[in-house]
Amino acid sequence: xxxxxxxxxxxxxxxxxxxxxxxxxxxxxxxxxxxxxxxxxxxxxxxxxxxxxxxxxxxxxxxxxxxxxxxxxxxxxxxxxxxxxxxxxxxxxxxxxxxxxxxxxxxxxxxxxxxxxxxxxxxxxxxxxxxxxxxxxxxxxxxxxxxxxxxxxxxxxxxxxxxxxxxxxxxxxxxxxxxxxxxxxxxxxxxxxxxxxxxxxxxxxxxxxxxxxxxxxxxxxxxxxxxxxxxxxxxxxxxxxxxxxxxxxxxxxxxxxxxxxxxxxxxxxxxxxxxxxxxxxxxxxxxxxxxxxxxxxxxxxxxxxxxxxxxxxxxxxxxxxxxxxxxxxxxxxxxxxxxxxxxxxxxxxxxxxxxxxxxxxxx
RNA sequence: GCGGGUGUGGUGUAGUCUGGCUAACAUGCAAGCCUGUGGAGCUUGAGAUCGCGUGUUCGAAUCACGCCACCCGCU
Numbered sequence: 001x002x003x004x005x006x007x008x009x010x011x012x013x014x015x016x017x018x019x020x021x022x023x024x025x026x027x028x029x030x031x032x033x034x035x036x037x038x039x040x041x042x043x044x045x046x047x048x049x050x051x052x053x054x055x056x057x058x059x060x061x062x063x064x065x066x067x068x069x070x071x072x073x074x075x076x077x078x079x080x081x082x083x084x085x086x087x088x089x090x091x092x093x094x095x096x097x098x099x100x101x102x103x104x105x106x107x108x109x110x111x112x113x114x115x116x117x118x119x120x121x122x123x124x125x126x127x128x129x130x131x132x133x134x135x136x137x138x139x140x141x142x143x144x145x146x147x148x149x150x151x152x153x154x155x156x157x158x159x160x161x162x163x164x165x166x167x168x169x170x171x172x173x174x175x176x177x178x179x180x181x182x183x184x185x186x187x188x189x190x191x192x193x194x195x196x197x198x199x200x201x202x203x204x205x206x207x208x209x210x211x212x213x214x215x216x217x218x219x220x221x222x223x224x225x226x227x228x229x230x231x232x233x234x235x236x237x238x239x240x241x242x243x244x245x246x247x248x249x250x251x252x253x254x255x256x257x258x259x260x261x262x263x264x265x266x267x268x269x270x271x272x273x274x275x276x277x278x279x280x281x282x283x284x285x286x287x288x289x290x291x292x293x294x295x296x297x298x299x300x301x302x303x304x305x306x307x308x309x310x311x312x313x314x315x316x317x318x319x320x321x322x323x324x325x326x327x328x329x330x331x332x333x334x335x336x337x338x339x340x341x342x343x344x345x346x347x348x349x350x351x352x353x354x355x356x357x358x359x360x361x362x363x
Numbered sequence: 364g365c366g367g368g369u370g371u372g373g374u375g376u377a378g379u380c381u382g383g384c385u386a387a388c389a390u391g392c393a394a395g396c397c398u399g400u401g402g403a404g405c406u407u408g409a410g411a412u413c414g415c416g417u418g419u420u421c422g423a424a425u426c427a428c429g430c431c432a433c434c435c436g437c438u
Contacts, residue, residue, distance in 0.1 A: 033400055054399070092399045112401070138399075180399090211398045219398095239399035246398070262398035269397070269404075283394070322403080 001176060001203060002235045008349040010227075010254035013341055016235050018135040018176055021084045023051035025235060025256035026340055028247065028333050029086060031264065033059055035079040038264060039323045040330070042081045048299075048334045051083045054259045057129040057137065058090025058120065062111050066131045074133025086259070087134040089125040091141040091180065092240075095212065102142065104159060122163040123170045130174040138206060139167040141180040146213035153184040161196050168200050176203035178237060181226050185214050190222050194229035204235040207255075211240045220249060227253045244273060244336050245360060248353050251340055263333050267325035270314050273332040277361045281325070286311045299331035300324060 002025075006013035014025040030037050030045050032053040037045055045053060055075060060066070072078040075085050090098075093109065100108040106121035122140040129137035142159040144152060160182045171177045179202035183189035197205060207226045210219045223238060230236065235256045241247060242260020250258070263273065270282040274294050279286070281293075289307040297303075301310060301324035313321035336356075343352035 029399095031400055038400075038402075056400080059401080086399090088399050093401095096401085098401090141399095143399085206399080208399065237399090242398050258398095260398045261400040265400065265404095266397060268402090271397080280395080284392095317403085319403095 002233070004233065006345050008344045008347050009252075011251050011340075011344050011349045012254065012256070013344050014235065014256055016084070016256075018084060021051075021082065021135060023084050024341060026247075026251050026337060027052055027257060028242065028337050029054045029257070029259040030330055031259060031261045032079075034063075035060065035075060037326070037330075039268070039319075039326050042079055044327065045330065046081060046083065048331050049338070050330075050334060052086060052135075052257075053081065053083070054086040054088060055132075055134075056090070056093075057087035057125070057132055057134060058093055058109075060087075060132055061090075061128045062118070066128050069132050076133055084135045085133070086136040086257075087129045087132060087138065089129065089138040089140045090120055091138065091143050091208070095143050095145050102159070104162065106140070106163075107142075122166040126167050126170050126177065130171075134175045136176045136178060136204060137171075137174075138178050139164045139180050139202075141182060141208055143182065143209050143212075144184050146185070148184060150184075150186055150189075153182075153186060153189060156184075157182050157189055157193055161193070164197060164200055164202075168202065178202055178204040178206045178235075180206040180208040180239070181230075182209045183222070184209055185218050185222060187221075187225060190225040191229050194226045198230040202234070204237060204257075205230050206237040206239050208239045210238070211246075211260075216246070219246075220253075223250060223255070224253055227255065242333070244333065245357060247333075247336065248340065248356060251344075252349070252353060263329035264326050267329040268322045270321075270325070272325055273329050275356075275359055277359075281307060281310050282314050293328055294332070297328065297331060297335070299328045301328045302331075 001018065002014055002016050004012050004014045016023050016025055029052045030050060032042065033056040035055055036042055060069065069075055069078050076082050094107060098109050100110050106119055109118045109120060111118060120140065125140035126137060140163050142156045144156045160180065164179050167177060179197040179200055181193045181197050183193040207223055210222055227236065232254065236254060237257035238250050238255045240260055241250055241258050242262035247258055271278055271280050272293055286307045291306060292302040293307055294302050310321060310324060339352060343349045
């Protein structure tokens with residue numbers, strides 16, 4: 001299911017295989033919450049070389065509903081994507097005003113579209129993710145917002161652990177189940193959580209509750225504590241991380257899997273990745289810049305158009321601007337992941353990382 | 364020619380009747396932010412001698428008078 005085939009210090013290459021679908025780690029998953037990435041097609045994502053995406057099991061459970069997807073033959077068939085599909089459980093939606101109340105039994109969500117109440121238990125979460133046909137599913141977890149007091153984080157963590165046990169107990173075949181480490185920004189809690197989740201012997205381990213406003217230093221400190229206290233033979237997934245510099249640093253810690261809305265979201269807001277750093281294409285200095293975003297980029301935007309043209313498209317609010325930007329940023333991340341894997345295989349990861357970060361500055 | 368209306372940052376407007384905190388709001392402009400996605404979000408900044416002039420007043424975008432520009436109607 002997961003096999004490490006190459007290692008350069010803590011950074012490593014692995015093969016994740018589920019239900020006959022394979023992906024080489026480290027990889028990044030574009031977010032495809034409702035069975036499609038925004039503005040671009042899943043086929044475009046696939047053609048870039050992505051071997052995995054993440055959808056949101058909970059949001060799909062609300063709409064269009066598990067039955068429809070099940071009767072279509074599962075998510076893979078429905079969206080015509082025959083690579084790995086991860087699903088999230090709905091835990092993250094708790095910090096997004098979705099949630100009404102939670103207790104030991106589960107969480108009550110209110111569907112903002114129609115006011116309907118849904119009570120989700122850990123068992124439900126595993127069930128609907130499996131019914132959807134997920135290759136890798138997440139435990140239902142309790143995610144305290146950044147800034148939550150320690151006493152509250154402690155009781156929240158207790159709940160996450162309790163739910164993790166129940167998910168594990170309920171899970172019976174189908175996709176791989178990932179346990180999620182929480183603990184907010186508290187060192188002792190992170191360590192405790194990592195050990196606890198590790199001991200439950202999940203198929204994979206997720207590091208959750210980071211990158212939600214705590215700042216980079218704390219984030220990496222917490223991530224390292226998590227990595228250092230779990231088995232090194234399992235796929236390790238850092239949830240929600242998606243900037244080039246963060247991915248690179250996390251791979252160095254030993255993280256295998258990433259997902260984030262970040263590349264797509266900032267693309268829609270006029271921010272693009274380049275090897276020299278992020279640029280905001282809407283600013284004046286690009287009005288007369290007739291060169292492509294990146295000289296050797298394979299994306300549709302770079303192959304055909306200039307920065308000035310893209311700048312123009314944004315200024316006139318043409319939706320195509322967001323589409324092209326999204327294609328570019330996702331292509332950039334995929335290129336980065338390719339380079340990361342290559343450099344690990346050649347035992348040159350440290351050199352690659354250093355070089356990349358040296359060049360990657362704010363332009 | 365007569366009567367009526369309107370004139371406020373680039374644009375669209377509020378404030379005017381019942382003068383008084385640093386002239387407000389939207390959009391646009393300039394820049395920054397966004398990290399397990401509820402269809403263009405958040406923060407900051409620049410930009411107006413309130414059509415022009417005179418007067419009344421401690422104080423005028425606001426009141427009075429004159430002028431100018433545009434719009435509507437009537438001869």
